[in-house]
Amino acid sequence: MNKKVPRSITLKHLLLWFTGLLMATLLVVNFFLNVSSARDYMQQQLSSHAQDAATSLGLSLSSVIDASDLVAAESMIDAMFDSGYYRHIIYYDVNGQAKVLRHASMKIEGVPGWFVDWIELNAPEGQAAVVNGWMQLGSVSVVSHPGYAYKKLWDSLKVELVWFTLIAAIAFLVMQLVITTILLPLRRIEKQANAVRNRDFSYRAPMPKTRELKRVAIAMNSMSDRLGKMFSEQLSLIEHLRAESFHDPITGLGNRAEFDGRLKAELESEQSVAVGSLLLIQLSDFAGYNQTYGRSSGDELLIELAGAIKSSALQVADAFVARRSGSDFSVYLPGVVDEQADKFANDLLHKLSGLHLVKQMCRNDVLHIGVASTLAKISLPMFLSEADMALRRAQAEGPNGWQRYVSGSDFATPGDAVRQANEWQKILSDTLAEKSIIFHYQPVYSGDRSTIIHHQVLSRIEVNGELVMAGVFIPMAERFSMLADFDRLVVEKMIERVDGGRFDGKLCVNLSVHSLADDRFVAWLLGTMEMHPLAAKCFIFEISEYSLQLADEQLEKLVAASKRLGYQVSIDKFGVAAVPFAYLQHLSIHYIKVDHSFIRDIQNSRDNQFFLRSVLQIAHGQDIQVIAVGVEFEDEWQSIEPLGIDGAMGYYLCRPHEHIE
Template identity: 30%
Template sequence: MSLLNQLTAAVFAVLIGLVSGTLYIMSDSSKEMLLHQLESHGQDTATHLGLYLAPYMADEDTAMIETTVNAIFDSGFYHKIEVTNADQKTLFSSTTPVIISEKVPQWFLKLVQITPPSMEREISHQWRKVGKIKVQSRAGYAYEQLWKGAEKTLIWFISLALIAVLSLSYLLRLILRPLKGVEEQATALSERKYVEQKQIPKTRELKNVVEAMNRMVRRVHLMFDEQSRHIDDLRKTAYQDNLTGLANQRSTQAQLCDWLDYRKEFGPGTCIYLHIPNLQALNEKFGEEKANNFLRYTAKQLENLSIRYQPNIVGRLSGADFIALIPETDEETIKCEITKLNHTIKTRADFENISPDQPAVHISVTQSTDDTSAAQLLSEARILVRQAAIEKTDIQFPEQFTGTQVASSSWQEHVANAINNKQVFLQFQKVLSSTEKKPLQRELLVRILNRENIPCTANEFIHVVKELGLIEALDKAVLERAIEYISHNPTSSPLTVNLTQQTIHTENFDKWLRRKLGKHPLKGKLNIEINETAVLNDVEHIVRFRDLLRKNSIGFGVDNFGIHPSGFSYIYAVQPDYIKIDGSLIREVDHSAEDRFFISSLITAVHSLGIEVYAERVEKQSQVEQLILLNIDGTQGFLHGRPEALV
């Protein structure tokens, strides 16, 4: 029961006690008064009747006595009238049963006992005693009068009590509103939301409580912000180039290895390698500040080109070398983009008079396939950029562009039919608890069976899915299969589905998902993950989507966490149930103290928000051992087994 209801009930109980006491006192007082009235009424009747009947009583004229008594008795105000002579012999007696109006309830009759007094009068005639007259008034009259008074009092009490309770409830609600705000603050704080009360009550005690709660909320919020800034500074120090803001050499190579050597999901790509010649000479001739400004400008232009494509990897490899890897683009488009990039940088160099006699930058363009390794990609790019430097040319394109891979119409038809008919093949990879080694969840990996019924990896068909505009259909097919599986296997460990940014932002997808979830109770058995980049592209929409999942008891996670240059302060607004640290940050955790310190700080900060932390792409036992020491909640990777079919 709420405090407001308790206070209202307490006041109401006091009012009931007060009115009960009042009613008792009033009833008792009224009862005494009515008894006195009945006593007086009986005495007066006996007196007047005696004056009239005295001669008849002396003559013992019973007929006249009976006639006179009956005339009075018929008025209905008397229970018994008895006339006796001097020898106590009854001359006449009349009694009527006790008749009480039906308006008086039986419980009231039992509660209030009224016995009218029997009044008597000695009668004398001509100086001698001739007898007595006894009169007892009827109790029904007293009961009726007493009940009328009690009933009226009860009606007034109930009416006034209702008005008082409603008024009191309203007043208490106003007075205690700050406490409701404090309750909401505490609830919000437990959900990692920081809410301050703007209206401070004037009541001293409530004012102190509200102000103390506001201070605590600000302090906790400040602690998290400071912790986030500290970890973001660590991330920048460890993985970001201080001058340009791009990923540094270590982070860039880790991402290339992760995408090309481990995941093998990048697909055919275009690599842009940019080299600034004679950087040392530029520093000496124009000064470090001017040279650094040119470096920053060059890096920004390369980044602007890259962010138009998803996914992308862009970073600084050394003082004078930059690299960007974007999805494969047709020859005409990439030549136009690179020419524009070179022209922009050259225009800035000419304006600064940095390199008037030679190219401001050398750019090489190479292409990668599904089988290209990170080392092979870098080697080919460096060879071409050296060739451009030797030939003193601005841009070095490959001798022959392979062109954008266009799938055959039969393969496109096969993929489209598989998706439209929801004939997708699902595999899963376990996320194991770091302490109990039991499955926390199973992340689903979508596959399509080729014509030989052999599962194809995502990079073999995903570009076809994108070309055909079937990304949303693919995501829906995976979700439907996952929901169907859970419905038939309610005791299995939770399944995790990765959704694309395109699907989440599709109109009416929320309604479709709400309808699907409404038909199948999946409490605690389904998780949905979204890539960190997709989260950062529209945090507000992701928050609304997260709320939808939470209302339906569906878990929400952020994938590839920790590598986006924007940092992770968004985690406060999004509040996922868990995050998965990107595999590129895990690769060297067993060898790099710097990586361990960063990951440890990140885990501590995220744990403080009540969010679980998992590590992706764990391949070695030594990595698991270090991650356990860093308080990781779970690990996922080939160390725990290859993907298995979901059956």
């Protein structure tokens, strides 16, 4: 069980407590000094009052009575005693015998007993002689009654307590206002620090009026500017180096090295399913075009061709395009086979043939496309060779056209024939209706392999007694607009697993770009996460970097809600979508998963090693964890581990399992 971290006291509360305690101490000391001073004053007044009364009574008795006239003495003593200010008055004769005695009880009205005991006034005795000429007749003794003094002190105490409380309350409110005003710049500086932590370098702390805090604000603003500049420079540098290494400088597409590396990873990696089509596109007599119209016009033609090919490829998720050399281009369409690939090639041919600069060549035999498809793992040289043979056949036909490579064994996988579209639609519909999707889980290990960061959720469906991987049925689900339904089913199944107490770790669920672009799905997902707060904390929603090009607003909405709802967000296939890395600066991403094409044979690629090292530096500066995908050989692991990778997954580390270990 996690120990509860004690809350630390704030500077504001500390200052309020300190100044409040100091003020209360001063007021209390002042109060007690006032009470003590008043007590001493009353004590002196009682002494003076008793002595004055005794002197006055002695003179009065001396002038009007003689030693034997006790009636007159009693009358004068009674007149003075009845005023109520005396505890006792006694008239003694010359022998010390009390002739007249008047005594009052110590009863004090309206004053608590504890106050009397606390103050404890001692009423002194006042004495005076009674004489007739030079003859002493006797003496009088007077003791003042302290009740009046107690009453005056008690009333004074109550008034002082009221003023003390009022002054303390006003002073506390004033102190709170003053301290809040003084510390407000610190709140703004804290807000700026949080903004920097969240990769927002645009916030500027206002200048405080106090000199010390003003210097802190200036330093924070300067630091924010410098960090923002450094981050932008790092992003620009890595994008520039990536463009230098993997991009064609004229068209902006990937170059041959990048394309072949990604295609090899797709075809040969255990992490992916080799289902897709390869298109080789060639514009003939490009050298003649350059000689006729000039090199600048030739570059414009290449750019126009590249733009048309790229816009067509954007219709297929995770498709990638490259300029191989001269006027040769290549396109890989993952998950697209059969009549879909044929339709894509036919539409692309018509689109390219209708370009203005292509028509300028005034020839209808310059554009040709070769298509090769696969449903099983195949080597890169073999796949390129098949597409190239199809291209040569199209060129041999003469006019603008396309051809597909056909072989008896190319369109079948072991134990699985090519299914027609209506058959696939029924299989997928039945799977959704019966919720019969099957899950495998692949662990993602930390950089030192000591712990499991999370488990990747991999979907499977059963077809004719065999498990079919997501790479096979997902393209068909996309074709029939069922991806959002499948993603919803996966999320619901994982919530059932977590709420059922069968798992308490992290589960990484991949969301398709089609689901992310669906506002209804995003609203459902956020509502579901709000309804299941405990399960939400176990989810990592993984989005392809390709999604940033098509559903950036929905992705921002999903990321913005992650902090409130508790789930995390990961970017998959990082580095291959040709998306500027600036999104790392304003999106609070938790993980990025480097595409397996960068990990494949990384021990032999300095460019990929440098790319991964740069990504780690940038991501760690933004508090983002970097995970390598597709680690399938020991050499690859030995190459990425020293770089400080945060996590990795792949068949070398652990194969997928039906159960979470």
